[in-house]
Amino acid sequence: MSLAGLFNDRWPGVALFDLDGTLVDSAPDLAAAVDCTLEQLGRKPAGIEQVRQWVGHGSPILMRRALAGKVDWEPASAADDALFNDAMTLFFNNYRRSNGQHAAVYPGVEICLETLSGRGCRMAVVTNKPEQFVAPLLKQLGLEHYFALVVGGDTLSTKKPDPAQLLYAMDTLQGSRGTTVMIGDSAADVSAARSAGIPCVAVTYGYNFGRSVQTLGADAVVDSLSELL
Incomplete structure (x- = not known):
């Protein structure tokens, strides 16, 4: 599925990319920070495969899941609530050290961006x-x-699956609904794109909490970003 096929044989004027699980396999960095944090709190490390199932909704929810030991962390226990702020401080300190140290760019990403x-x-x-x-x-x-622009989870007051980040990026880069595409790996990306009124491509290799992306309703699903060319 060529990206041009989403726009009547024209290439998009603006492309918005999710980061973790779409461009970069950052789970090793995140797992190192999560496990270090859990050990500092006197808990057992979770391990990279478990952390892969927790990534995708931002650092606070990642840490909530790590404290609870599961994806569906709500309602948090009173003990986890009391620990949360301390856990976040430890996690951010640990992640500053591990960020980019073990992560890797997925195959097909650089040729697509180029x-x-x-x-x-x-x-x-x-x-x-x-x-x-x-x-x-x-x-x-x-x-x-x-990249001409980076929009993080704390750049605005809301984040995906809310469409505000996508709309802000589209407007800043002078795109429109007829020229902009979102490329991501999870339900949050697809939902945000649909709410923003722009087409969305989902990749199969990322972080979607162990669920198939085929059922998310993306306009196209690919195994590599190189397929979009």
């Missing part, structure tokens, strides 16, 4: 990750020069 850039497409990262961690990760992995 091709879109060569066609004049304006690109942004739209992620639920706190903004302070996004630029260092992109720089560490050599991707920062592709």
